[in-house]
Amino acid sequence: MYLRRFRLAEFIKDGEDHGMYAEAHDAFKVCSICPIDDPQTAEILTAAAELERHDKASFRMAMAKILKISTLGTPIKEHYDKKQCHEAFEFDYNGKHYTVWRIRNNDLRLLFFYGNDHIILLTDALAKRKDNFSQAEINRSTEVIKRYLNAATYTIIEEHK
Amino acid sequence: MTYANETTHRRIDLAELFADLDINPHEDWLHHKREDAAIVLTSMLWDAGISRADLAKKLSWKPSRVTRALSGKENLTINTLAEIINATGFDFDLRLRHRGELRAMQPWEDATIADRKLALAGKILDESKSIYIEANNRLQEVQAMKATTEAINRMQFRKNKNYAKAYSGFNASQIGQEKQAA
Numbered sequence: 490m491y492l493r494r495f496r497l498a499e500f501i502k503d504g505e506d507h508g509m510y511a512e513a514h515d516a517f518k519v520c521s522i523c524p525i526d527d528p529q530t531a532e533i534l535t536a537a538a539e540l541e542r543h544d545k546a547s548f549r550m551a552m553a554k555i556l557k558i559s560t561l562g563t564p565i566k567e568h569y570d571k572k573q574c575h576e577a578f579e580f581d582y583n584g585k586h587y588t589v590w591r592i593r594n595n596d597l598r599l600l601f602f603y604g605n606d607h608i609i610l611l612t613d614a615l616a617k618r619k620d621n622f623s624q625a626e627i628n629r630s631t632e633v634i635k636r637y638l639n640a641a642t643y644t645i646i647e648e649h650k
Numbered sequence: 651m652t653y654a655n656e657t658t659h660r661r662i663d664l665a666e667l668f669a670d671l672d673i674n675p676h677e678d679w680l681h682h683k684r685e686d687a688a689i690v691l692t693s694m695l696w697d698a699g700i701s702r703a704d705l706a707k708k709l710s711w712k713p714s715r716v717t718r719a720l721s722g723k724e725n726l727t728i729n730t731l732a733e734i735i736n737a738t739g740f741d742f743d744l745r746l747r748h749r750g751e752l753r754a755m756q757p758w759e760d761a762t763i764a765d766r767k768l769a770l771a772g773k774i775l776d777e778s779k780s781i782y783i784e785a786n787n788r789l790q791e792v793q794a795m796k797a798t799t800e801a802i803n804r805m806q807f808r809k810n811k812n813y814a815k816a817y818s819g820f821n822a823s824q825i826g827q828e829k830q831a832a
Contacts (some may be wrong), residue, residue, distance in 0.1 A: 499664050501682065502675050511752055513759070514769075524659045534662040546671050553682070554722070557689055568692040570702070570717045648664070 490640035492520040492608070493531040494647050497560070500553040515562035519555055520604075520645065521611045522633060528648040532633065533611040540597070544616040547597035551614075555592060555599070559609060565590070565601075578622060580631050582638065589630050602634050610637055681722075688722035690756065691734055695720075697758035698738045708737040 497510055521533035537548045558568045566574045569592065577591035577600055589612060592599040600613040612630035637643075695705060706716045718724050719734060735742050745754050 502673065502678055511755075527659070527661065529661040529663055530659040531662070534664070534667060535660050538660075538662050538667060542670060545668065546673075549668055549671065550681070554685060554689075557685070561689075561693060563693060563696050567696040568689055570721065572717075573721075 490637070490643040491523040491526050492518075492610075492637075492643050492645050493523050493528040494645050495519050495521070495531075495552065495556060496647065497553060497556040499648060500549055500556060510557050510560040512560045513562035515607060517559035517562065517565075517607045517609045518645065519552075519559050519601075519609045519611065522636060523646065526644070526646060528646050533614055536614040540614065540616055543595070544597050547594040548599070548614050551592055551594035551597055551599045554594075555601075555609070562607075565592070565609070577630075578627055580627075582631070582635055587631075587634060589627075589634070600630050602630075602637075604637060610634065684725065685722035687726060687731070688720050691731075692720055693756065693758065694735070694738050694740060697756075698740075700738055705734065705737060709733055 521531040523530045523532070537545060540548060554568075555565065558565055568574075572593070574590065574592045577589045577598075579586060579588050581587070587602065590601050590603070592601070596616045596618060598613075598615050598617050599611065600615075602610045602612055604610045610633070612633040613626065615626065695702070700708075702716045702720065703713060705711075706713045709716075719726060719730055731742070740757070747754065
């Protein structure tokens with residue numbers, strides 16, 4: 490399995506000084522599954538490409554913030570209000586209980602899951618006017634997580650090395 | 651929408667994805683500065699073990715005011731910053747740095763600095779090891795070249811020695827006679 494790791498520099502304007510967020514030893518790696526060894530096939534980007542223009546802007550801002558926070562190694566929710574970041578839904582798989590988290594930025598909902606080895610797996614990005622998730626939306630995220638959990642190994646790939 | 655699989659993957663370039671967003675660079679920069687300040691404040695609260703509700707109580711603020719102040723969307727005043735930082739038990743200065751330099755570490759990031767120094771030392775050690783291995787390989791190559799050169803020299807020396815031996819029976823008069831005969 491291939492996981493694309495995203496970096497803050499990919500979500501800010503070229504040359505913009507963002508304080509150079511230095512990575513803590515326990516920094517999170519924000520990733521998305523790629524079907525092949527090509528970072529441009531990251532599935533979260535497929536979801537983002539479906540968004541309308543203003544939601545894409547929210548996606549960009551949400552990604553920049555989660556990437557900044559991820560370098561600090563502190564729990565993501567500590568940097569958001571409860572309304573902005575909380576548990577979206579839970580599910581059981583192979584006898585274990587899993588939680589999917591949600592970040593809200595305007596109408597954009599960014600769903601993620603805490604994986605092993607400090608990985609934050611992005612599972613979906615969707616525009617919603619309501620907080621409730623449909624069964625199809627829940628299924629899509631749980632399928633991504635199940636594929637991640639079933640993978641024996643993974644390789645982290647990046648766009649900019 | 652369904653995600654791609656190994657046969658139907660879709661390639662998306664981030665620059666192309668955001669190409670039509672019409673981002674105002676200055677506004678974007680200010681947004682990041684506000685957000686960076688908010689992230690420092692939320693990290694500080696986390697380190698101090700103070701919840702947003704606790705902070706609201708300490709400052710006699712409504713929870714919504716704390717939410718707004720820590721959202722990264724507000725243009726915080728120095729007064730608001732000072733109130734929040736003071737309520738958490740910290741103090742602050744305005745410390746500058748050159749653009750592109752590493753930002754100043756916060757008090758709760760000391761462990762991070764130590765880890766980073768340790769990681770750097772490990773990296774230097776790894777590089778030193780690879781330099782040592784490379785140098786050792788080069789040394790062996792040079793030694794092999796030296797041995798080959800010496801062997802060639804020895805062969806040449808033997809050749810010269812044999813040549814000298816072969817002509818050692820001749821004397822000057824013999825050589826003169828040979829020349830005359832020719």
